Amino acid sequence: MALKHEPTAPYHSAQGALRVLETVARHSTGVTDAELARETGIGRERLTTLLRMLRREGYVEQTADGAYVTGDALARLSSAHRHEEALRDQLQRTLNRLRDSVGAAVYISRYVDGEVKVTQYADGPATPAVNEWVDFRQSAHATAVGKSLLGQLDHDGRRDHLARHKMARLTSRTITSDKLLLSRLEAQPPTVPVLDLQEYAVGTVCAAVPITAGSAVGCLALSLPVEHAHRLRQAADTLNRNAAPVLLSLAI
Template identity: 80%
Template sequence: MALHHEPTAPHHSVQDALRVLETVARQTTGVTDTELARRTGLGRERLTPLLRMLRREGYVGQTADGTYLAGAALARLSSAHGREQALRDKLQQTLDRLRDAVGAAVYLSRYVDGEVSVTQYADGPGAPKVNEWVDFRHSAHATAIGKSLLTQLDQAGRRDHLARHRMARLTSRTITSDQVLLSRLAAQPASVPVLDLQEYAVGTVCAAVPVTAGAAVGCLALSLPVERAHRLRRAAEALNRGAAPVLLSLAI
């Protein structure tokens, strides 16, 4: 199964962040922002917000004299021992922060062995998660998560998935024609969030953006009660802007 990837803004941010981290990690005594700019070739307008994000996420620390050092989060994720749990913990912290920032339940999903898998999520009293009344594995045609993952496959991969999962009508808005769905997936720009406007569940709207690290297909998604649907596009844009730390954790 081939993948169909187009770089998005968060991916470009991650590439720049990795260059910064590689430079910081090589300088055991610390490195100044001026030196970082020179070594990475990044202008101050790009470097300053990246360093702010890297400090917030714990990937770099800053000494009293202003030099930057590798942070504790970078050390944990770079270690072979306990890396899987460290990655899960780091992703959960990021998802919790995103939930609070966008005011919605947030989900991290992967496409693993031909199936949709929600690997982690963050919800709360003011950000209820969607009721999974139909297994997400069998409802990719109706969910923002599923459609975002399918957009990252090639045409053969999408057809294979739909051949294995019947496109059941879950609400009056559900697309049940594979030709209609395949046409919409092919036309979906990588940089634009995929939406689910009560296609999976009456009373819930969702949005999803791709987070792809290497050959792994993944996405970040959010859900809102339909009475907050007016917030969906703005929340989706915030989710897309907040995707870089998730991508970075997966890439380290």
């Protein structure tokens, strides 16, 4: 199965952060931001943003004299022992922060063995998760998550998925024509969030952005009650801008 890869802004941020992290790790006694700028070739302004993100995620720490050293989160993720558990914990902390900054329930989803799978999410009393009234594996045609994942497959991969899953009408807004859905997926720019405006469930709107690491297809999504639909695009843009830490965790 071929994938359609067009790197997004979060992907470039994660790549830059990885470069900074590798440089910090080489300097066991610490490295200054001036040395980091020189060794990585990353401009000061961008470097400051990346370092802020790395500190927030616990990947780097600053010593008393201002030098940067690797942080606890990196040590936990770099250890082969219980890596999966450390990754889940790290992603959950990031998702909790994202939920609070976008004011919506947020989800990580992957396309695994030909199926849509929501692997982790963060919700709360003020940010309820979507009620999965129809199995997400059967409803990729109607959800932002499903459409974002299908959009990252090639044409044959999409056709294969739709051949295995009947496109049921879940609400009056659900697209049930595979021809229409395929043409929409084809026209969707990878850098623009995919939206679900009450196509999966009446009363809920969603948005999803791709987080593609290596050959794995994934996405980051959010859901809002329909009375907050006016916030959807802005929340989706915030989600997209803040997707880099998720990509970074998956890449380490």
